[in-house]
Amino acid sequence: MSHSPSLPDRPRLELDPEMSDAERLEAIRQHYRRIVQVNEELEDRLADAEGRRGELKDDVEQLKRENEVLKTSSLYIASVEEITDDGVVIKQHGNNQEVLTQAASRLDEDLRPGDRVAINDSFAVQQVLDDETDSRAQAMEVTESPDVEYADIGGIDDQIREVREAVEDPLENPEQFETVGVEPPSGVLLHGPPGTGKTMLAKAVANESDATFIKMAGSELVRKFIGEGARLVRDLFELAAEREPAVIFIDEIDAVASKRTDSKTSGDAEVQRTMMQLLSEMDGFDDRGEVRIMAATNRFDMLDEAILRPGRFDRLIEVPEPGPDGRERILEIHTEEMNVADGVDLSAVARDLDGYSGADIASLATEAGMFAIRDGRTEVSQADFEQARDKLQDADKEDEQVINYQY
Ligand SMILES: Nc1ncnc2c1ncn2[C@@H]1O[C@H](COP(=O)(O)OP(=O)(O)OP(=O)(O)O)[C@@H](O)[C@H]1O
Structure with missing residues (x-):
């Protein structure tokens, strides 16, 4: 750790009795300038020290978190x-x-x-x-037929086509793949920014192929107890085999399949074990019948390449933020059931929503409807959409401010 240099000397005022008044005045002026200078120097030092204190505080927080992991993970x-x-x-x-x-x-x-x-x-x-079945039920979401259809998803037609090819076709026509002699992809990984429709896509393909949808959040697999994550992975594949045809969907897969960090905490070792279990389940996947596996991530850059090898997640599908046409389609979908006034130009609204995800557009539509309701109207007007956009943008800015303030 570096030591701070010594503090500047305290300025002294030296007045000689022999001095004339003018000389005294000049000496006092000089003394004053020196005091101001020292004061500035001290203020700079204080600011530096405060910055350093902030950094150290962050270090302490980080160490506390690591300590917590070490303490709790060896159960x-x-x-x-x-x-x-x-x-x-x-x-x-x-x-x-x-x-x-x-x-x-x-x-x-x-x-x-x-x-x-x-x-x-x-x-x-x-x-x-908790009871074991409780903890399993908490971690997995099982839906016989999710209520999402392809028609509910806007702006990602190419991605829908690719998912149908990789998931629906092998579930519905396995013989065709056999006859042609092509292995369908083992796993489909959807990647892209949050709220762009990845979960919807997985639900829709399960629904439209009459398959059970089994969702597990990657963060749920990062368990506190040794062996619990790996056990859940086993249960997940077992359950899918019992319920076939089934689509397994692991959301936030980066939580268990990130590139290895340098730290060697036991928490990390547990995550690693969970990932190894996932890989081994996928490697033995060929014999699993009518089960398809999908996963999603917002952090593609973080993924460990081991999970992308052939036979594992070998079909990558990017789900990007929607462009103007996609935004318009998503806005149409989310306003379909709304009483929108004649003459509202949804395409103009969509054009102004640069950077909005599908999820943002869904909130915008609801918010616009709320403006009409607050105003006692039964139709949603162009101005309602504009006000909704301003409101969401302000809320965004506030979020940013909170974040800036926290740092
Ligand atoms: N392409 C889209 N078309 C229609 N609605 C969409 C679309 N994308 C997102 N939405 C809306 O946003 C909600 C959230 O989308 P979804 O959960 O599928 O996003 P995601 O990509 O899985 O997000 P995350 O990465 O945050 O899990 C949906 O329920 C839907 O209302």
Whole structure:
């Protein structure tokens, strides 16, 4: 760490009794200038020190977070077998080892045989966990037939065509692929900015191929307990096999499949294990029948190349921000059910929405409708759309300000 240079000397006023009044005045003026100069120097130093303090504070926060990960990630899962006078008998998941151990005194009252618990390296019970089925239900969303159709998605017709080819065709006509002797893509990765319709696309293809839609958020796979993420991945593929035809959709796949960072925390090792499980499930995917796998990310640049190899996510489809025509189509879709006044020029509205995603356009349409309602009108006017746009832009600016303020 660097040490600050010593502080500037305190200026001294030296007045000689022999001096004339004019000389004294000049000496005092000089002294004054010197004080101002030293003051400025000190102010600069203070600003530097404050900047440095901010940086150190960030470092401390970062270390605290890492510490938290280290503290919490080395917990294992076990089941309570029996509660005896000598302590608690637990069975560790994975290796089925039985151990007589102690529970933290605050847990004594709560423990029951059959409970799922988290234990630390020395087998002490740290926490009672939710029911396993609960935690699985939380992590996965299963829909028999999602209510999204291709016609609900605007501005990405090419991407719809590609997804149909890679997912719908192999589900509906597997024999055709066999006869021609072509392997359908193993996994389809949708990538692009947030709110552009990636999840919609996955839901629509499941719906239109009469397949069960099984969604898992990558962030849900990053679990606190050793082996839990890998277990969820196994469950995900098992469930898909039970419910075939099925489309598995892993959103935010970057959470488990990012390029390795330099840090070697145990939390990272757990993420790595989860990714390895995902890769091995995908590698054994050929025999899985009518199950297709899709994933999405906003952070394509962060992905580990291992997941993009042939046989894994080998069909990449970019879903970009919509252009003016796409924006118009999305606006039409989201205003279809609205009572829009005659003469409203949606194409002009769409032209002014540079940088808006599909999700932004959906909020704009709702907001425009709200302006009409607040005004006691039954029709949405051009001015409502303009006001809605101004409101969303102001809200955006406020968000930016909050972000700037936080940093
Ligand atoms: N191309 C589109 N056409 C019509 N509506 C869209 C489109 N894109 C987004 N939307 C609207 O935005 C909402 C969110 O879109 P979606 O969840 O599919 O985006 P995403 O790309 O998966 O976003 P994220 O990366 O943030 O998960 C949709 O429910 C829909 O209302």
